[in-house]
Amino acid sequence: MNARPEDGARRSEGPDGPVLIIGTERSGSNLLRLVLNSHSRIAVPHPPHFMRYLAPVADAYGDLTVEDNRRRLVRDAGLLLERHISPWPHRIDRDLAVARAAPSLFGVVAEFYEQYRQAEGKARWGCKSTFMVDHVADVLAQYPAARFIWLVRDPRDVAASARRAVFGHCHPYLTAVLWTRQQRTASAALARYGPEVVHRLRYEDLVQEPVAAITRMCGWLGESPEPAMFAHDRTPQAQALASLSESWRNAARPVTAASVGTWRGRLGPPEVAQVQAVAGPMMAKLGYTAATGLPAAAVPPALLRLREGTLRAGVEYRSLRRDRNTLRRWWRDATVHYIRARARRL
Template sequence: MREARMSAIGKGLRRRGRLMAQAVSPPRRNPDADPGSGPAPDPSWTAPIAPRLVPSPVFVLSSVRSGSTLLRVLLNSHSRIRAPHEMHLRTLHVRLSRSFSADAMRELDLDRAELEHLLWDRVLHLELTRSGKDVIVDKTPPNTLIWPRLHRCWPDARFVLLLRHPGAVVASLTERRQDPNPAAVRAEVLDYAERLDEARTHLNPHVITYEDLTADPEGVTRGLCDRLGVDWEPAMLDYGAQDHGTFRPQLGDWSETIRSGRVRPARTATPGVELPPRLRELAKAWGYPEEDTPTP
């Protein structure tokens, strides 16, 4: 009885101590809760570029529906070139979740953009290491929309512009969409075309067209291999004999045409597909005959 009474007294004293501690001490913060207030990061400061594991990756800049998956599998069939599915690097982000996180990173000469660049670089390096090859190519079409940031991330990156007649892109995109909005399709194609023309003007890209690629795959891939500093290989043209991973939506083209394993002729600009003046202007600047570009 005496031992039971002493145990009960001890429990009561411990409980009383906890209550007193709670009364005088602030509650512990949840590290995942609201980060709280703190000095805002200096928006004028930009972190210097950190060393890259992959110093000169290759980026194919193109509009959607321009044959970038075909170019990918031809390049991926080379013994030295790894061209994986679309990696969508621009959607990979870093979150600094506490008020002091930015300060801590700044002490390391890093900001959020540079942290994301390090992440992107690590992803490319990991994929390249896994492949056992030494040249990596990313052909994600939306990269075209952020080409200045890619150039900032990798100052020594190499760029390939893959062009296709805007009229053919509009027709292909319209066919692929369910219940397409013609005005929205033309606006999307124009956005890509404007960014492509900016890259064509400001970078020193290797420019090819989807029409030339399908008409003369050997000649076009030979020229591209020369630009990338690798020997051309005949196996590149037999891409169906190689493993290129899964063909499915969001990772590239998944149509029967690409699954066939053969290079098929490109469809030319569809007669009757009307283009706004700016798209006609860009098509002409890219060397497409005016007769292939219907006017509205």
């Protein structure tokens, strides 16, 4: 890879700042990633969730202005990328990353993405890891021109989707707790940095009025909408992603509003009540109307743990039978535990 230093992760100004999707998983982030990646100027790979997995042990690497410390971090980030459940098609030059990355965890992450962008021949990179909602300040410290798309979806639909997915919590109550926290964090980022930096996009608008929603988003990004963005499902990236996991099967399908309101048939009244008991105030703030006439929503902790374990066991069994990357996902999870344990021993 013949990358020039001036193209690297230290660049922070100008109109080509990165684009990051924030919010909660199962909110349509795969769809939005593929739409953005279909643009001729934006490269958005499937995320290895570097910050999610490495931030808890970031301090263990010590002073990252020290090359040896930075090299150990690059090594572990590279290992995480090697075990990624949706592999990147381009090799990352680790020596270049050590030499060029800013001395922080996000600096290393950004350098990996910059190398991907260069390999794709595009002007700006994007990150689909919705967990970056907790790292907005880290990103802006290095990239003042970064832009964040806060993708919002009805938490009841998020919970209905999550209970069948291999990613995140399965129990609707636990999903609602996570959704509420992440929406509060995103809302605070919008309040702090303003709509020029954080753009709120409702999943329902994206799938019900895709042309209008994508056109508005492009205008906000300073990009021109392109026809390929409205045919993301025909791209090789979409086809490959859909083939890996049942949780991603919709990636290779045209935009559809069929999943809006599916909670009505997938969640029982007690589960809806549990979600609304946690997420109700934020739902109202974001324009989602709560259902009424529901039973009590209390969830005994012991029953919650039992139900979460039962749901998870069913999801994992179905994944083992149907998904192509189940073993790779388990290997990735083991790698995360290994990296964290090794970092803590430093």
